Amino acid sequence: MLLIEKTDRVAVITLNRPEAMNALSRALRAALHDAVVELSADPDVSVLVLTGAGRAFTAGLDLKELGSDPNGLGAANATGAAENPVLAILECPKPVIGAINGVAITGGFEVALACDVLIASTNARFADTHARVGIMPGWGLSQKLSRTIGIYRAKELSLSGNFLDARTACDWGLVNRVVDPEDLMPAAMKLATDMASIPSDTLCLYKSIIDQGYDLAMGEALNLEHRLSSANNRTVTPEMVEARRAAIQARGRTQ
Numbered sequence: 001m002l003l004i005e006k007t008d009r010v011a012v013i014t015l016n017r018p019e020a021m022n023a024l025s026r027a028l029r030a031a032l033h034d035a036v037v038e039l040s041a042d043p044d045v046s047v048l049v050l051t052g053a054g055r056a057f058t059a060g061l062d063l064k065e066l067g068s069d070p071n072g073l074g075a076a077n078a079t080g081a082a083e084n085p086v087l088a089i090l091e092c093p094k095p096v097i098g099a100i101n102g103v104a105i106t107g108g109f110e111v112a113l114a115c116d117v118l119i120a121s122t123n124a125r126f127a128d129t130h131a132r133v134g135i136m137p138g139w140g141l142s143q144k145l146s147r148t149i150g151i152y153r154a155k156e157l158s159l160s161g162n163f164l165d166a167r168t169a170c171d172w173g174l175v176n177r178v179v180d181p182e183d184l185m186p187a188a189m190k191l192a193t194d195m196a197s198i199p200s201d202t203l204c205l206y207k208s209i210i211d212q213g214y215d216l217a218m219g220e221a222l223n224l225e226h227r228l229s230s231a232n233n234r235t236v237t238p239e240m241v242e243a244r245r246a247a248i249q250a251r252g253r254t255q
Helices: 026-040 063-067 072-077 085-090 107-114 141-149 151-158 166-171 181-196 200-214 218-233 238-254
Strands: 002-007 010-015 047-052 056-058 096-100 103-105 117-121 125-127 163-165 177-179
Touching (some): 002 026, 010 026, 056 107, 085 107, 103 107, 107 125, 117 166, 141 151, 163 166, 166 177, 181 200
Parallel strands (some): 056 103, 103 125, 117 177
Antiparallel strands (some): 125 163
C-alpha cells in the first residue's frame, strides 16, 4: 500500500491504494509514518516526493473503515504522528514535495497542505468536504487554508465543499505550478534533484528557519533568523565559501 523508490538522494513515496482512491486507512497512515521517520534518518536521502497511484492523490480518511469502527473518528483528531499523517510530514526535517496527481479531498487536502512545495497535474482537484460529511477538520485545514489562499476563498471552499481545479489552485497560490500529467513526476524530480544538490544539513536548517518564523510575528521571526543564522554562519570558513562559490558558478554555466 506504500511504495518507496530512492534515486540520487531523492525518495519518492507513493500512496498505493488506487482501488480505494488512496484512502488513508489506519495501516496506510502507520506505513506513511514509518517511511517518513526512516527516510528522515537516512543520510543518503535529502528530499522526499509524495504522490499517489491512480486517479487520486488521496481521498483522505478511509470512510468505509471509519464506518465500521466506533472509535474510528478519533483519527481525525489524532495527536500522534503514527495516526496523523499531517504530523508525520510536518515532523520531517527534510523538504517534502507534493506531486498532486489527482484529487486531494478533505484529509487528503490536509496532507497536501503539509508539504513544503506543491506541483499539480492538470488532473488534480482539491476539495474540503468536512462539512458535508458532518465533521470538523482536525489536521489543520481550517487554519492553514485561509493562511494560504486568503480567508474569503477558504470560506468559499470549506463552506460549500466544492472542488477547486488545478489551474485555479495555482492562480490562488495554493500550488506552485501546474503541468500536464505526463510531466508531473519529471517536474517534481527535477525540483527535488535541484534541492538535493544542496547539502542536506543546510536544507534542513533553512526549512526549519522558514517554518519556525512563519508561526511568529515579524519582529520575533527576524530575531529568530538572526539567532539561528549567526550560530550557523560562525561555523562557515572562507574555504567553505570559496568551494561553494565555485560550485555555484559551475552550475550557472549548465543552466
